[in-house]
Amino acid sequence: MSQPSRKSHVVYSRKEFDVLYKTKAGVLPEQADLFAPLTAAPWETENVQGIVLGWKERDLFGYRVLDSGCGSGKDSVYLAQQGHMVLGYDFSDSAIAAARRRAREHGLGLERVEFAIADATDLRLEGEFDSVLETGLYHTLAEDKRVSYLSGLRRMSPSGNLLLNCVSDILPLNFPGPFLVSRDNISSTFRASGWKVESLEEGWYETLFTPETIRQFSVLRDLPPVDERKLVLNDAGRVMCPVWLVVAT
């Protein structure tokens, strides 16, 4: 199945992701460029996303959780604080360093939360998990990588569940972001990877973008302008990104 075509496509390499997690510390000038005018990646919000809180409220997480593409560990640390045993992994060294720092700052030991550097497209981690949490990695992978990625997660959790959110194809045209994912793509890819989709709903993911910073971002990168009439904002004036919420077993 081909990717929906779009001129405002922004997908980062491992090196660039790695740089993104350093921007908060204000390291090198060229690093600050990747998400300028934001000073951090747009998913680095202060609070745990309502999506994850909602899954927790519905009691969907098993005891042992694998946080796939955990970034700076916000969700892993939250779930560990809620009594789960968590392994978070990411291919970015600086993300994992930030996640380990976060866990230490919250007084969480390795018996509660651990972090590892690993590549989702060639997953070689040990262990078996009751739940896999996946917020925002799937939609960074091109189509030809998705089945083997999700099959790898199935091996890590042969009888558990997968809670995943990814950017949906109802995103306003020209929004700068990763691959847009269609409902059909989810159904076929999950089936081919050994996962049964139990529910597939529309949801909203808070970003650090405002309409103004999206405009500046697009101008800086010579991207086509976003149709701002279609942007949905939360009470803080931040852009909410439409996502698919997938629960699979």
Ligand SMILES: C[S@@+](CC[C@H](N)C(=O)[O-])C[C@H]1O[C@@H](n2cnc3c(N)ncnc32)[C@H](O)[C@@H]1O
């Ligand atoms: C949009 S961010 C989401 C991070 C985190 N889950 C959150 O919601 O804050 C996507 C994450 O996936 C990681 N990632 C992308 N491709 C990856 C791969 N092939 N293997 C491991 N991690 C990957 C990136 O480094 C990044 O941290």
